[in-house]
Amino acid sequence: MPEEPCQCPDCQRFYREHDRLIRENPTLRQQQELSWAALQSFRTLAGRVLEDLQKTQPEADPALATAASGAAASGSADAGDPDPDAMAQALADLENINAHLFSIEALMERIFDVRVPEAVEQKFRELAGELAPDPLNADRLRLNRLLHQTPDLPG
């Protein structure tokens, strides 16, 4: 018996997004551009946040860090101030993420060097249409309507 794919809201959102990305980027070229843009935007944003946090972190100065945690303990710090340990952990995590993104970029560059003939791109389009048909396609809308018809609904 084949295993049914999970239908929890998170997975359903993932399937929808997955199919949309295929539908809207049905060629090798478009998938390359999409992945590259996603990677670069992730790197730009995460790198900038890390840079900004490192500038404002008192962590570099132990005296300041102690003063900050002392203030937190006495309750005089802003309620929005994050726990210094949690902040240090977050900075370490972000540094790791940025290092991994950098490695992924080096690997991706090789994938993105590839160009294929138009006939192969046409095969991509054809299979994209099978894997992720247009949800607004008339046949599909009719089918969905049938599938979702319940005795409770009029019509």
Ligand SMILES: [Zn+2]
């Ligand atoms: Zn799930």
